[in-house]
Amino acid sequence: HKCFALVKDVKVFVSTEDNQPYLSIPCSEHKITSAVWGPLGEFVIAGHENGEINQFSAKSGDILKKIKEHTKQINDIQSSVDNTMFITASKDNTAKLFDSTSLDHIKTFRTERPVNSAAISPIMDHVVMGGGQEAMEVTTTSTRIGKFEARFFHAAYEEEFGRVKGHFGPINCVAFHPDGKSYSSGGEDGYVRIHYFDPQYFDFELEV
């Protein structure tokens, strides 16, 4: 099976029956597992199943930049609200923060479990991560209720400062509300949870 990144014009997609993509970028070696647009739509940032990250030109489909900071599959990529940076969630138990244009590696957030999804707060120096076991291996972990947690890290210090319990299974997707006052998580258990932050969350500061 060959893998492609397809660029489609949204207006055309919706209005016509002709579903031809505007641009089709083949990638034969390691399939793309997640992708986001660059800040000015000039390139697509794609994460691959081997941990690679590539910048594909949106005009030609050529690779503009490439890096390999993760050792295992990239599960999710999400951009910051201003698209200047993005965070990757990987099966190698880490999430990493990168600059969208230069692909410079800025920060790393470490856990002991595969990270399925990560997001950057629009208003605070925080990132949220969700993950857990692979669905097949869930029975080997603690069967305690609500063990799967969303974890909050300080973006500058790379230190975890909070966890939110509640999901009965691995978390597959996390996202901050655009106003930064709440976040949502969706899990293998079939639930979507929406949490509003209390005042302490906004006042909290690590000892400096």
Add this chain to the structure above:
Amino acid sequence: ITYLTNLSLSAELLDDILREKPQEADGIDSVVVVDNVPQVGPERLEKLKNVIHKIFSKFGKITTEFYPEADGMTKGYIFLEYAAPTQALEAVKNADGYKLDKQHTFRVNLFTDFDKYMNICDEWEAPEKQPFKDFGNMRHWIEDPDCRDQYSVIYEAGERTAIFSNDAKEPIINEERARWTETYVRWSPKGTYLATFHQRGIALWGGEKFKQIQRFSHQGVSLIDFSPCERYVVTFSPLMDTKEDPQAIIIWDILTGQKKRGFHCESSAHWPIFKWSHDGKFFARMSTDTLSIYETPSMGLLDKKSLKINGIKDFSWSPGDNIIAFWVPEDKDIPARVTLMQMPSRQEIRVRNLFNVVDCKLHWQRNGDYLCVKVDRTPKGTQGVVTNFEIFRMREKQVPVDVVEMKESIIAFAWEPNGSKFAVLHGESPRINASFYHVKNNGKIELIKMFDKQQANSIFWSPQGQFMVLAGLRSMNGALAFVDTSDCTLMNIAEHYMASDVEWDPTGRYVVTSVSWWSHKVDNAYWLWTFQGRLLQKNNKDRFCQLLWRPRPPTLLSIDQIKMIKKDLKKYSKIFEQKDRLSQSKASKELVDKRRAMMEEYRNYREAALQNYQEQKNLRLELRGGVDTDELDSNVDDWEEETIEFFINEEIIPLGDL
């Protein structure tokens, strides 16, 4: 049809055939010489020959015998030829040392051995002097000013081995090497050496920089054991073993690197096969109906012969004295019994008869003050198995024995290492109970306390006594209970999910619980606790396999010196507390500085990115047809605000008379 017209035999085929060629030499390999045979005249020769034949035909078929004579009497030595060399070897192995009567103990040797010994050079050549290898201070780690103990960690599924110094805040790395060992590591009993395993043999490392001290070549080595004095190391390899040259087990001298002796070994199921006396003077092993005790440094059998003990099932050395305890099961109308034997005199100090025995296990207290024999019996007239603990008081005259009867099946038993208490886990899941007993001086054994419904399958005493951890490892999901046995209180109950191992540090201050990759493939980590059960650290390590504390050598302090230090403990406490506070604040300061630097770096990056973003605003407006998408409220005009009212509640509050 094709024919082989040119018969060219390969070298291999030729070898095979040649090997089977009858050789003149074969005959000599099957001959043994027996010395110390009685010298008899012709009238008793027939009888002598019958006796010899009876004894020696046990090992094979005797094809020829020769009784040299001089002056009408046999000379006192004879030659016997067997049908095969293997039979001759059997004769040497089993008949050498055979006592015919008070004056005649046979010495049996292979005829070919005489040849070998005759050819040894008469001139003795002094061995070449080896240059002195200075490995530095082998006890360097003990001199750490903060008294940090070291431990080894194997992780990345065995690819990496590291040595850390233990600090309550976080582990301090001393050394880390890739592929340092191929399977696992072992520390020597006094902590001087770290042993690593390789296909070719084992290596010993030590000193401040963990240089390679010694190497022992033993292809396919899989198990090792050290003598308690660290003079010898025993290696086992299932690969190397031939009848002529037993090499399954080899005993090495650590300092010189010399191979001292090789032994045959049938199965390594109960390693260590050789058990050492506490002072390293003797080592012994058990085989069918036999207990063989060897002495060092000669590596020869004590008194040149093994002990014949019919039915011997198990034995062990006292950890404090050169006394061996062993037991034999019932034999017809002779009851089973446990025997304590003094070495090297072989004097039986104590014998205890036991009735209706199914099985016995020997448990020595670490100083050799007590021996507990766990006896499983089926009392007459019943079907079930009950367990007794027979407690031998080794320090009292004539070694009195007290019995503790247990009503339930035993899961675990452990002596307090340097005290007179023992703990027992008994019962059946989920009703497992933990009982604590005290062996008192007045001849009584008192049950101090029993905790019921415990999630535990293992007992771990602190090496200094008094404190202990009851753990439910593996299938019991890592339940932990920290107990102070001075008053049998539960200090803390905790859990390390799926813990597979518990290891106390040698000082009894810290406990490590760990989840090994060898038993569970996720959450591999080791956690550090205080002896009271307060969790200090969680150390995740990719595919963590094994943690072993480095043992400490015995203290150099006399008992009086220790008493003095304990008396002045308050004075030392003050100094240590001050030191701790200083290092705490230093750590805080370091952390604070680190955080400040990280934040500054991040801020700088964000400022530059933001500036760039603002400079690109026009580009963005262009791309989006003039629509400003930068802020949430950038396009308020596009929004429609709707206010909806819900009726929630009605409350009528009387205002009183106005």
